Amino acid sequence: MEQVKILDPTWMKYFGEGTTFILWLTYFPSKILGLSYTTGNLLFGFLGFIGIRYIFLLVYNYFPTNHDILGIPLFPTVFYISNLHFWTSGVGKDSITFWAISWFLFSIQQYKEKWWQATIAFFFVYMARPHMGQALIGGAAVAILMGTDIKRSYKFGLATLAVIGSIFMSSYTLDALKLEDFDLATLEAFSSSKSGNLNTVNVGSGVNISSYSIPMKLFTYLFRPLFFDAHNIVSFISSFENLLYLWLSLFIYKNWSVEALRDMPLFLKAAMVTFIPVTFAFMNALSNLGIAMRMKNMLMIYFYFLFVFNCT
Structure with a gap:
């Protein structure tokens, strides 16, 4: 307090x-x-577990087949990735945001019965991190319009509500973030200021992204720390996770298909449309690998499942 x-x-x-x-x-x-604070960690950790359970059910119900690496199945192995649990097991915005995003995506996938749950879930996302709520509702609108499994009458109704909601909430989001507009330069400055003193090269996980090209910034945000960046046990363990993401990225480039993109379930489309602008905003601002791991944890698992879905 x-x-x-x-x-x-x-x-x-x-x-x-x-x-x-x-x-x-x-x-x-x-x-x-x-x-106590310990009890609070248990309560928030329980919400993180519920978020993971939502994702587990979505993958179990909507992914046609599995894929393996060295004989190890990607599903359900992904649910043992360390950062997925590290950032969703304590009091704070990370647990709430991860849980609420998962709940929101779970609800829009079953929009006929659970649209009201999506509304509640969006409230928690927006209140915990307004910029994530803004990105999520916009991503849902685009995904609904892209969807092939939604009847046209539902599609335009849901998309219209999402677009109106996104426009209506934009002014409140700007007020909450104390920003004038949503241009890239403003968002970069905001992300940098929120990262504070940790967002420098003076700490163990700091990198000088100001000298990086755009592809290198993207690579750093998505796939580092790798083993040459490891300065403690946490970053060393994270290196295994990022190496898996990197390998799957190279694999998907060889196996990408338009059919897989078209046939993706609604929740995965919404997650990926949300993931793209959030990634471009953070990759230009976060020069601390620890903060980057924390911020991308909200959506990175859906990036992972994009690979799994396209590998099937």
Whole structure:
């Protein structure tokens, strides 16, 4: 609660976007029930687990076949990737955002019955990280228009709602982020300022991306740290994960098909359309590999499943 100084603090005075939203969520269990920070980690970790369960069910139900590497099946092995659990197991925006994005995608995949759940899930994404909520609702609109498994009457209705929602929320998103517009330069400056002192080359996982070309920035964001970047056990373990992503990326270039793109389930289309602008925003701003691993964890697993789907 000391992260945000509020005179005469009460529960609703903490309500807002970002960190204040997390303080609002934790006010009752912390201040009223007196639960410890360890208990809070268990509660938020449980939400992270529910998010993983949503993704597990989506892949189980909508992916036709599996693929393996060296005899090891990609599904369900992906659900044991370390960073997937590291960033979704504690009190903070990461657990909430990951859980809510998974819930949102799970709900729009079954939009006829669960559209109202998508609305609730979007609320949590937007309140925890407004820029992610804005990207997610825009991604859902484009994915719905691209979808071939949605009836035309539903498609235009859902897409219209998503577009209207995206436009309506844009002004609130700018206010929440204290930005004037959504141009790339503004988003880069915002991401850099939010990263603070860790976003430098003076820390163990810092890199000087200002001198990198655009392809190298993209490679750094998606696939590093690799083993030559490892400076502790966490980055060393992450290197195995990033090496897997890199290998699958090279594999998919050889096996890409238009049919696979067309036949992707709605949730994966929405996730990938969201993933692209978020990636381009962060790759130009985050010069700390640890922060990059944290920020890309919200959507990276869907990037992974893009490979799995196209390898089948």
